[in-house]
Amino acid sequence: MADDPNKLELTHNVESRILKSLRKRKGVATAGDVAADTGLGYEQVDWALQQMLDLYKSHLDVDDEGNLRYRFDPALTRRGADPGRTWRKVKRVAWRTFVVVFKVWTMAMLVGYTIAFILLILAASLAAIGASASSDEGGDIGDAVMLPFMLVARFLEYMFWWNLFSSPNQGYYGNRRRRSRGGMFGGMGRKPYQKPSKAFYQKIFDYLFGPELPKADPLAPARAFAEFARSRNGRITAADWASRTGQSLDEAHNALGASLGRFRGDVDVTDDGTLVYRFDDLMVTADEADMRPRSALAPVWERKVTVPSFTGNDKKSNTRISLLNGFNLFMALAVLLVVQGLPLAAVIGLGWIPLIFSAMFFAIPLLRKRAHNKRAKQAEVENERRQALQVVFESAEHGGIARPVPEAAIPPTFQNSFLLDYEGDIQVTNASQNVYTFERLATDFEDGRRAREQANEVVFGKTVFSSDKEEKDLDEEAMEEFDRRLAMELGGDVFEVEQAQAAYAQVGR
Template identity: 25%
Template structure:
């Protein structure tokens, strides 16, 4: 059974998809559904919700079509909330922002917190461990002081070395200003950059946009998270596939086939078939079967348009290359800084474990150092707070990126194979369409063309089993007659029949299907 969205949820999706709509633009339910990727039923409920909230106007045509218009955009609700309600919302928003920051930044806080604690302990013990002659009481603390002083003067915020070489990543720049090794450090394209979403005002309305920022604009806590867990995957739009398919439907006169779905989505056939079943339900489509057994899908209602909302032709799926995510997504400078701080914590935690530096023993060292009448030392115990916890924490911070590095080759091979699968799909679809447009009988797709397409993406030719598996997944079979003559052809008879049937249906599709008729009533 189909699930219905709440009108407010559908309105929220429509508000983002229709932002920037001209004030005098009119749109049908099909226009809104195509822009937002919503089912027709959800688009209609969402439009009515927006119309009641933002003073939208409604018109009716002689064909019974509803036309919606929003002369005030989506920025003038009928009433303003009370001041105390707005204040509560601001406080709540600030509290949620602080909570999100705490959750996302706790690893960076722990990393730097332990480094500062160890630095403070080393300095305190080094200074407190002097006798009356000014000599240190332990050579180990002198070593710790040297290490802590070196780290401080190298990485403190006002250090010219840190500001030039670490924080801005210029440690890896040559004299021409080109960064060296940044791509190798991240393991892929887009190194040292991130994509963020933010809201801006356009045409007097609030619109959410995406922009790419340089790595230097990424907060330090996010660089730490990427060092540990890897870069976060960009948020996936659950309606993107539907928007692309609906745009294809409208551009193809409301008639599409499985071939169009495969081209736009790049999905395997076993996933494309269930997707089409859902589209038939959401957009009131119908299934047609020709005498040749070709299965096509017809969506006449999606063609209805007021003409003010256009759609762009979606690019084929194979134009979007699949890439393996980088190991960290950071440039070399931040990775070096995070690794150095974590190595310092690991070293200090190891020393704390070897010296049994529990909190009781630390307090005794600080109070008795330099005293003429020192108190007896406490019983030896395992250093948990300063030893076990930071030791395990630092090991994990190194183990996770190392583990991802070991798996990086497998991820890159999987990405190359997916690109190869799409290249094979491209070859099959283009060759099938070209032969269908020809007056000569279809001759199928040569195995050599598929092998070359695969090899261009992976660097090696596929074996017979791999190629046969990909062909079978797309409904192809071996042309026995061609195989007997050594030509090695594959036939995709259902796709061939589908292309010819779609050509016939689109040529016969009436332009009146997209016409909404004349306006007979307008509510201003």
């Protein structure tokens, strides 16, 4: 008696037995092989293997008689597995903690010590200014006494947008009558106060750690995939998805297999052996306007990788920040090397502490610059690779015929990897020139096109369920983990970079 599919369940015991069989067979088996190895019922094994296609890196082969062969990664690696994830997470948490602590320390040190050093310098000359001003008939002694406090106030205004002396519609020093006064500060408030685009303290943080970008959407890869599937009438081949992500054909098959469970997909096999991944349910819509042609995800070579600005600040702001910290560094060195007879507490407080902080303040951007330059180089290489991919994929989009690609059209760095990743061949022309052909890509593109043409007649307006898979109740944490793994399979690193670029552009505006 056949097992009722509605009552089947992939328990830990069933999965463990099947994994034991697959390990013995190095990941390649049919449902009959596994049933014979485990003693489980054929229907249960067949159903369980279909569920495990979503969980483990795998492929599904179909022969000319419709028999299924399951090919799992010999290591039986779960989709989205990330061996170093825990260690990287620890490092990220440690870095974020350091950033928060150093930001607080920065405000205490950079602002506090700058003000302290200004006051010390002014205090040393205040007596002379007062003596000189007391002999003047104009009585400017009041302005002289207020000088250090006004400079500190102006510094705080610049740092935090605080407008201490006027309303937003007035100048720094109040009404017209006060601005027209003579004396030392008579002309300082003539220009109205204008709030800068970014507070100076935020520019300091960006100088240290780079501009902070909004968090990337973990569902962006899945959303991009679903929209692309809809734009292709729910019919996608590995070549289609590889042309959008830059993945190899094997990686694209893994990504599409991982998407079957999420989007209730199925697989058709053409006479040429091409796997066409079918997502009928994605085509069902309640809005007839949604039946219009959709804008597909652009090919990967049309989406260039860029590296966000190192600080996000203009050169003038970075120069001011460098001078500000340089001032503290200079004063700390002066306390340690020039001033004599200070108590130990003053030497530590006014010398060593600001010296250590100022050195770290300059060291952090210098160390970060190395990583920034490395990312810039990686982006340059990736853009070169994407440009070369355009030649490869466009050579295969000609009615199932792969046009030869001259060897010189593909940079030597990528030639071997392209041949392996896209199942290419090397041929020698009559002129003794090497050319590359990518017949597998051409077949995939053509079979996908034909499948989409046939799908036009049956998909729209019909509710089609391509599988009997029941959705599992997952708690929020488990669902987030599932989304993370699926995003990795779909080329999440590609979309994460592009999200960061878009977010940075939005921040820049």
